[in-house]
Amino acid sequence: MRIAMVTDSYYPTKDGVVTSVSITKRALEEKGHEVFVVAPDPGEKDRIEGVIYIGSVRFRSYAGYFVPIMPSTALRKLERLRIDVIHIHGVAVMALRGLVYSRQLGVPAVMTFHTMVGDVLRFYSPVSLDAGFLERMAWKYMRGMIKRMDAVVVPTPSIAKELSSLSKPKRMECIPTGTDVERFHPGVDGTAFRREHGLEGKVVASVGRLSFEKNIDLVIRAMRDVDATLLIVGDGPSRPSLEALAKEVGMEDRVVFTGYIDNRDVVSAYAASDMLVSASRFETQGLSVLEAMASGIPVACCDARAFHDIIEDGVNGFLFQGEEDCADAIRRCLEASDEVRRNSLATALENSEDAASQRLVRLYEDLIAGRRGSG
Numbered sequence: 001m002r003i004a005m006v007t008d009s010y011y012p013t014k015d016g017v018v019t020s021v022s023i024t025k026r027a028l029e030e031k032g033h034e035v036f037v038v039a040p041d042p043g044e045k046d047r048i049e050g051v052i053y054i055g056s057v058r059f060r061s062y063a064g065y066f067v068p069i070m071p072s073t074a075l076r077k078l079e080r081l082r083i084d085v086i087h088i089h090g091v092a093v094m095a096l097r098g099l100v101y102s103r104q105l106g107v108p109a110v111m112t113f114h115t116m117v118g119d120v121l122r123f124y125s126p127v128s129l130d131a132g133f134l135e136r137m138a139w140k141y142m143r144g145m146i147k148r149m150d151a152v153v154v155p156t157p158s159i160a161k162e163l164s165s166l167s168k169p170k171r172m173e174c175i176p177t178g179t180d181v182e183r184f185h186p187g188v189d190g191t192a193f194r195r196e197h198g199l200e201g202k203v204v205a206s207v208g209r210l211s212f213e214k215n216i217d218l219v220i221r222a223m224r225d226v227d228a229t230l231l232i233v234g235d236g237p238s239r240p241s242l243e244a245l246a247k248e249v250g251m252e253d254r255v256v257f258t259g260y261i262d263n264r265d266v267v268s269a270y271a272a273s274d275m276l277v278s279a280s281r282f283e284t285q286g287l288s289v290l291e292a293m294a295s296g297i298p299v300a301c302c303d304a305r306a307f308h309d310i311i312e313d314g315v316n317g318f319l320f321q322g323e324e325d326c327a328d329a330i331r332r333c334l335e336a337s338d339e340v341r342r343n344s345l346a347t348a349l350e351n352s353e354d355a356a357s358q359r360l361v362r363l364y365e366d367l368i369a370g371r372r373g374s375g
Contacts, residue, residue: 002036008089008095041055042066139167154172156310157174158306180291180353184267184348185295197258204219210232216238216279221245222330226327232255242257276299279320289311300320
């Protein structure tokens with residue numbers, strides 16, 4: 001099977017969508033399928049061989065992202081490649097292009113719904129308008145987009161329920177982005193990572209893009225009452241304000257910012273940590289949480305959205321609502337029993353990338369067969 005992954009963000013951008021596309025691409029290729037990425041062009045020095053690029057400009061409101069606005073020859077290239085299915089990742093300009101490609105090529109269009117866009121408009125909108133108005137306009141656009149897809153993939157049941165209340169796709173399938181349980185596993189030696197970053201004693205990790213909607217500021221404030229170091233792995237637009245907050249609350253000696261690190265080093269970051277925390281209410285899945293669980297460390301997460309479907313409080317992790325009980329959840333997590341750790345690892349194994357890609361292939365095959373049967 002030949003699949004075109006049409007995405008709003010790809011390398012050198014670092015976010016959950018890029019990670020999801022990469023994981024899915026690799027898992028499908030390991031099963032013998034061919035996957036071609038169609039993405040905004042980041043410029044000559046950052047191009048990757050084999051990617052089909054669309055001429056783009058930098059997105060002024062969000063550093064590290066690109067808006068594909070130039071004419072392109074992508075459609076002709078996809079025609080020559082005899083693509084079987086278009087898989088769209090994102091809801092912006094590339095989603096529109098992916099839908100056009102699907103119609104022109106006569107193949108099914110699948111969309112993975114990664115992001116509740118309404119939640120972030122107030123942070124990154126290029127225009128200064130009322131947040132409520134922007135969210136209503138965004139959902140009007142997205143409803144029109146979603147109903148034109150042959151299928152919409154959501155990563156968790158909670159997101160399926162939320163999306164169903166806002167839009168009515170022709171078909172919805174709950175298929176998570178799988179976790180690479182061969183790369184992320186217990187037993188990795190994190191000693192060198194701890195030494196490199198000056199980590200001593202208990203370490204609480206936060207891994208991912210530093211963006212305002214992730215609520216990392218809540219974690220910094222909560223950590224004032226926890227005897228541990230906070231390791232913040234990643235970079236992004238909220239980093240300056242987070243660094244200022246750490247200094248303001250007297251935590252600068254107990255908060256370590258690594259900036260972006262190579263994906264291979266993320267494994268060592270988990271191994272160097274005693275647990276992972278996420279205060280985000282924004283996640284549709286939370287890839288770093290499952291990676292941490294696969295790595296054998298317990299997790300404490302905000303009791304919201306996708307984490308409802310992953311974490312059962314006190315069984316395979318710990319949940320919290322706000323700053324006060326965040327600190328309590330972190331302390332409980334640091335003292336987690338062996339049973340909680342075993343349950344946590346079992347949850348990650350159930351969400352392996354192999355299992356997820358098998359379900360995705362079955363969806364593709366069903367849609368392709370349906371298209372041929374109606375032709």
